[in-house]
Amino acid sequence: MDRVTTDATHLRGVASTTLWTLYNRASEAARPDGVLRDPVAIDLLDAIDYPFQAVLGEPDQSHSLRAVAFDRAVTDYVRDHPDGTVVALGEGLETGFWRTDNGRIRWVSLDFPEVVRLRRELLPECDRIRHLAGSALDLSWMDEVDASAPVFVNAQGLLPYLQPEDAIGLILGCAAQFRGGRMIFDLVPPWHSKRSKSGTARGRSFTVPPVPFGMTARDALRLADDVYGVESAVVLRPPAGRGWRRRAVATVGALPVVRNHRFAICLLRFTP
Ligand SMILES: C[S@@+](CC[C@H](N)C(=O)[O-])C[C@H]1O[C@@H](n2cnc3c(N)ncnc32)[C@H](O)[C@@H]1O
Known part of the structure; x- marks a missing residue:
């Protein structure tokens, strides 16, 4: 029987970057020695009609390692x-x-309408998941979230694509609205943000859109002093990963002179 798949070649610009991260995670999850267990991602990749390998080249484990670090924070x-x-x-x-x-949490998922359409069509339904279609920068989405219950904002893979003032504005808005909550996001270092403006080629034909918001790990820690409503900030590191090359990079990256200029994950606690 022919496999039925959904075309995703219409995704453009920053929306198309979700195909890149899904491809990397699902490919990793499909490996017997993969760093991520994710059968839903494997099925999702399989259901999408897109020339993943031709466009993106060989998959790598970076997005899976990032997802493991985010999952740990969510699970906590x-x-x-x-x-x-x-x-x-x-x-x-x-x-x-x-x-x-855990069978009880509620989950609000926000992205642009063309991405939300794919989620609705292809992912399993659950009455605890709510989809919102729009921009994270239009803060009216906050009205749709019950701020009287504990809220954890997960902005995996989002902030680097925003303008710096928008990224900081989003953090400020979340801190004001979700008092006592937490927020997690990843950061690219300023050198990478600068370089991205000239185009960073991935694989054969995929170019990651520019990432205008770059911040060092040290500046991320200062968010607790500089942003009203942020009580504390910690920088998390993803696991070292599979293979000696990856572990060598992680070891060098942990050296004090290097670690401030690497990709980082930041977890904020908001003031109650
Ligand atoms: C690199 S992908 C990350 C997707 C997913 N979070 C992950 O980690 O695999 C970036 C995602 O951010 C979404 N995005 C970018 N800017 C956005 C905005 N202003 N509002 C809502 N979504 C946005 C894109 O559509 C895309 O799905």
Whole structure:
């Protein structure tokens, strides 16, 4: 019987980057020695009609390692707040809900309409998942989230694509609205943001759109002093990963002179 797939070649610009991260995660999850377990991502990749390998080249484990670090933070939060809400901003085709669900949490998933359409069509339904179609920068999405319950904002893979003032504005807005909550996001270092403006080729024909928002790990820690409503900030590192090359990079990256200029993951606690 022919496999039925859904075309995703219409995704453009920053929306298309979700195909890149899904491809990397699902390919990793399909390996017996993969760093991520994610059967939902494997099925999702299989259901999408897109020339993944031709456009993106060979998959790598970086996005899976990032997802593992984000999952750990979500899981910690869910353990402490089993009836809380996770708000996944720019969620794309992430399947973290099925990796971290405790059977009780509510999950709000926000992305552009063309991405949300694919999620609705291709991912399993659950009455605790709510989809919002629009921009994370139009803060009216906050009205749709019950701020009286504990909220964890997960902005995996989103902030670097925003203008710096928009990224900081989003953090400020979340801190004001979700008091006592947490927010996690990843950061590219300023050198990478600068370089991205000249185009960073991936694989054969995919070019990652520019990432205008770059921030060092040290500046991320300062968010607790500089942004009203942020009580504390910590920088998390993803696991070292599979293979000696990856582990060597992780070891060098942990050296004090290097670590401030690497990709980082930042977890904020908002003031109650
Ligand atoms: C690199 S992908 C990351 C997707 C997913 N979070 C992950 O980690 O695999 C970036 C996602 O952010 C979404 N995005 C970018 N800017 C956005 C905005 N202003 N509002 C909502 N979504 C946005 C894109 O559509 C895309 O799905």
